[in-house]
Amino acid sequence: MKILYKVFSTPEELANGFAEEFISLIKTTGKKKKFVSIAISGGNTPKLFLSVLAEKYSGSIDWKVVKLFWVDERCVPPDNSESNYGMTEKILLSKINIPPEQIFRMRGEDDPSQEAERYSDLIRKHITHKNNSPVFDIIILGMGEDGHTASIFPGSEKLFSATKNCAVTIHPSTGQKRITVTGKVINNSRSVFFLVTGSNKSRIVYEIYRNSEDSRLFPSAHVKLCNGRITWFLDDESGKFIV
Numbered sequence: 573m574k575i576l577y578k579v580f581s582t583p584e585e586l587a588n589g590f591a592e593e594f595i596s597l598i599k600t601t602g603k604k605k606k607f608v609s610i611a612i613s614g615g616n617t618p619k620l621f622l623s624v625l626a627e628k629y630s631g632s633i634d635w636k637v638v639k640l641f642w643v644d645e646r647c648v649p650p651d652n653s654e655s656n657y658g659m660t661e662k663i664l665l666s667k668i669n670i671p672p673e674q675i676f677r678m679r680g681e682d683d684p685s686q687e688a689e690r691y692s693d694l695i696r697k698h699i700t701h702k703n704n705s706p707v708f709d710i711i712i713l714g715m716g717e718d719g720h721t722a723s724i725f726p727g728s729e730k731l732f733s734a735t736k737n738c739a740v741t742i743h744p745s746t747g748q749k750r751i752t753v754t755g756k757v758i759n760n761s762r763s764v765f766f767l768v769t770g771s772n773k774s775r776i777v778y779e780i781y782r783n784s785e786d787s788r789l790f791p792s793a794h795v796k797l798c799n800g801r802i803t804w805f806l807d808d809e810s811g812k813f814i815v
Contacts, residue, residue, distance in 0.1 A: 573796060573797045573798070573799070573800065573801070573802065574800075574801040574802070575801070575802045575803075575804070576801065576802070576803045576804065577781065577803075577804045577806065577811065577814060578803065578804065578805050578806065579806045579807070579808060579811035579814070579815050580805070580806070580807055580808070581807070581808055582807055582808070583617065583620055583769040583807045584620070584624070585807075586617070586620075586621075586767065586769065586805050586806065586807050587617075587620045587621045587623070587624040587767075588624055588628070589805065590621055590765065590767060590805045591621060591624050591625050591628065591629045592629075593765075593803075594621075594625070594710070594765075595629055595632050595633055597709075597710060597763065598610075598633055598634075598637070598638065598710075599634075601709050601710075602634065602637045605637075605709075606637070607637055607638070607639045607674075608637050608638050608639070608709050608710070609639045609641065609698075609699050609700075609707075609708045609709045609710070610638060610639065610640055610641065610708065610709065610710045610711075610712070611640075611641040611642060611643045611708050611710070611711045611712070611753065611757075611761075612640065612641075612642060612643060612656075612660065612712045613642075613643040613644060613656070613712055613713050613714050613721075613722065614644070614645075614646075614656035614659060614714070615714030615716075615767075616714075616769070617714050617767040617768060617769045618712055618713075618714050618767050619659060619663065620767075620769075621712070621767055622659075622660060622663045622664045623663050623664075625664060626663055626664045626667045626668065630664075630667055630668045633668075635668050635669055635670035635671075635674075636669075636670070636671060636674075638670060638674060639674050639676065639698060639699075640670065640674060640675050640676065641676045641695065641699075641708070642656055642657060642660075642676075642677060642678045643711060643712070643713065643722045643752065643753055643758075644656065644678070644722045644723040644750055644751060644752035644753065645657060645677075645678035645679075645680045645723075645750065645751050645752075646680055646748060646749075646750050647680045647681075647684050647748065647749040647750060647751065648680045648681065649680065649681040650677070650680065650681065652680075655680055656678075656680075657677040657678065657680070676691075676694055676698065678691050678751050679691075680751065684740040684749045684750075684751055685740055687751055688736070688738040688739055688740050688751050689738075691737070691738045691751065692736055692737035692738045695737045695738070695753070695757065696737065702760065703760065703798065705737075705756050705757065705760040706737060706757055706760065707760055707761060707762060708757070708760075708761040708762065709761070709762050709763065710761070710762070710763050710765070711757075711758055711761045711763070711764045711765070712764075712765050712767065713758070713764060713765065713766050713767070713792075713795070714766070714767055714768065715766055715768045715773060715776070715777075715792045716773075717772050717773060717776075718744075718790075719776045719780075719789065719790025719791060719792050719793070720790075720791050720792070721758075721766070721791050721792040721795060722752045722753060722758065722791075723741045723743070723750035723751070723752035724741065724752060724754075724755065724791040724794075725741060725743065725744050725791065726744070726789060726790065726791060727744070728741060728791065729788075729791055729794055731752070731754045731755055731791075732754070732755025732756070732758075732759070732791075732794045733755065733756075734754040734755065734756060735756070736754060736756075737753060737754060737756070737757050738751060738752065738753055738754060738757075739751075739752060739754050740752075755794060755795070758795055759795065759796055759797050759798055760797075760798055761797065761800055762799075762800045762801075763800050763801050763802075763803070764795060764797060764800065764801075764802045764803070765802075765803050765804075765805060766792065766795075766802070766803070766804045766805065767805050768804065768805070768806050768807075768810045769806070769807040769809060769810050770807070770809050770810055771809040771810065771812065773810045774809060774810050774811065774812050774813050775813070776790055776792070777804070777806060777810050777811060777813070777814065778813035778814055779793070780792060780793045781813075781814045
């Protein structure tokens with residue numbers, strides 16, 4: 573497993589820098605495969621990236637080769653302001669020409685347990701497998717102030733050893749149910765990108781960077797790919813202790 577850290581002056585520069593790497597990786601992967609499988613997250617920094625991608629780079633990608641999935645979803649309808657799909661549809665999907673049959677959304681409005689099973693089957697059907705687990709080409713993650721990633725929160729680290737592709741989780745503060753891919757899906761991917769901004773996350777980034785004992789308390793530290801590469805895209809604030 574390779575881990576890289578890239579620090580940018582501002583969140584906007586981070587978003588532009590990742591957009592360029594994202595496009596390059598899609599082009600490279602698309603030459604080797606019929607489809608490039610991508611799973612995206614919600615959160616402010618991934619949202620900024622999607623906005624930059626739509627405004628500046630949408631024409632640089634052949635969307636016909638992209639299969640788009642979600643890492644997690646809040647259990648709300650797609651037209652709810654908290655919906656990860658709804659945010660992506662508004663910011664990006666409405667502005668690009670991606671075939672509808674290549675968009676695989678989590679149905680946050682459905683029964684959470686049944687939807688977790690349905691989405692697990694969907695991943696099983698549409699994503700290449702290796703070591704009895706799906707292999708996404710690209711997974712984009714954010715990180716919360718508590719060190720959570722996807723919708724795997726502190727205290728739920730067991731989801732990194734779960735056998736299912738998806739699970740139902742509960743936000744520890746709000747009690748809101750969510751659907752998330754499990755650690756087995758994340759850790760079997762070819763490339764994972766963390767997009768993280770803000771000084772309130774700098775200490776956690778540093779603990780993960782130096783692989784401290786305390787870092788085990790943060791789900792983001794449990795992202796350890798079997799064979800792929802993890803790249804952390806940070807702004808000056810979130811990466812201030814590692815530069």
